[in-house]
Amino acid sequence: MKVLVTGGAGYIGSTICSALRDSGHTPVILDSLVTGQEAFTKGHIFYRGDIADTAVIDRIFADHPDIRLTVHCAALIVVPESMERPYEYYKENVSKSVELFHALLRHKVEGIVFSSSASIYDVVADFKVSEDSPLNPQSPYARTKFMMEMVLKDFTAAYGLKAIALRYFNPIGADPKMRSGIHVREPSHVVGKLVDCARGKIPVFQLTGVGWPTRDGSGLRDYIHVWDLARAHVAAVENFAGVFAGQSADTRYEVINLGTGSGVTVRELVASFERVFGKTLNKTDAPPRPGDNAGSYASCEKAFKLLHWATEKTTDDGIRDALRWGECRKTILGYD
Template identity: 35%
Template sequence: MNGNDRPVVMVTGGAGYIGSHAVLALADAGWRVVVLDNLITGFRWAVDPRAAFVEGAIEDMALVGRIIADHGVGAILHFAGSVVVPESVADPLKYYRNNTAATRSLLESAVAGGVRHFIFSSTAATYGIPESIPIREDAPKAPINPYGASKLMTERMLADVAAAHPMNYGALRYFNVAGADPGGRSGQSTTGATHLIKVAAEAVTGQRDHVAVFGTDYATPDGTGVRDYIHVSDLADAHVHALEALIAAPTESFTLNCGYGRGYSVLEVLDAVDRATNHPIERRMLPRRPGDPDALVADNAAILARLPWRPKRDDLDVIVADALRWQRHLADLATA
């Protein structure tokens, strides 16, 4: 399939962290892309210039309908939404509006516009506290916060829409996304980050004076929580492969974990940061946060069997190095 035979892809949230990397991966592979983003948390500069850009909301059905018609959109990669777990607990209605209700409107626009393929940015938070590790896709879904619940509702909507209309979908459940584009074109740029590697990178560049370690009494080798970290560029590549799979088998849909199948503890991650800088950052041991599982590690057998995707940056030191390089770039911009 050459570039002209491929459908135009609309990327919602394409000015955000993961979305901007997906746009890069699509454009690098020759896809034609249009980005829709309201720029509330995204950045206009993060959108690759090879993509068309429209500022607006996914729930604006008239606007989405025009984009689909004007650009000939045949596939949607949907990243737009709210993603901060503690905020979802404090403001659940925001999450059900931005993640669930807005996606319902987007799906209605997609069906009306004849969009045939839909990839959804889902999350391991749909599993809640897992019964066993590593976590398979058929594990019980019991989210413990509104963020996970809002994403799980969207997965159910997608299944129902695909059963009723000529659309197939891929729901990709991310584990812990980290790192930055190896070419320095994009990275995690939002303020008030809660992800460990981003927080540690901010400590390295002087934006924080310490890193909090929440809980040292977990049932893990060193007592701190274990997570499966996936490089954002590998994750972006997985979306391109997933899109190709949907087009190749237009009556088939799938739900796949996106992780490496290997977990690292909080202390192991901070050790990697210290190795990269030769300057240890201060660690403050604090009590557990409510609802944090001991470990979240993907069983990634299904994605490796279903797609030709193979990780290229499956190395904690590489993930940390790319994140630090991007954070230093941001710090240089702030002081320029």
């Protein structure tokens, strides 16, 4: 199947493209490279352009009229930056996505798989969230994801389109075949920082937020290997009609959590990292970052039921692949 993947030159989008191709599908990438990497598009059909540029979208569909589904990953993704530059985040993630969806409707695309985020959930007492748990997005970034879920719900109700919003928990690791991985020079996510500390790029790992009401005071997250996340998109694409089969005709929009179903605290993650790495790191406790909260982990029953998907990789696999990617990314990206 041919699938348009926006943001296919990014960390997650590129892994999705590899997983699609490994499963016999053909991804068509649309990416402006505002943050993504041209190196990740190697060997794929690639259009460099903005998601709101209708001319490039028209060209893509003229060249590939057999595209039926779109996986929409393109977005700006840095939470603290979204607090300083909300205009750019609402413009890039909301206004431009609305234009993209409008163009996709013109080209009679059947469905959209949307990259949403667990950051839209409120914190609940036992930290386990299902798709029906209360929402409370705490940053402009998270609010852009929440807004796009609402837009999709309205578009699917009005225009006959179908859509699945996949709420990602905390992706870690890299493509197991090392075709892509984290590409930012200074990662803001915890595993990226641990790898940088292990490789001597930063002198001390700061464990931010140690006063949360969790079992050891550090934040609790659900770390999902990016390859498992990518496999879930393959399942969503292959089983797109099946997700809606057997439901009432007006069910055109579904929300599905993508996590492992286990909560891991940051202290536990650091301990696992040191065990896998084989050395202890220089580390210190630090205050929480703006927009942080105690965290959550996923209830994954719906993903299993609708996508017939479950994670296969462990947190240790994610750490191991992140370390391997740290060693080889210079060859692919041209910078360390």
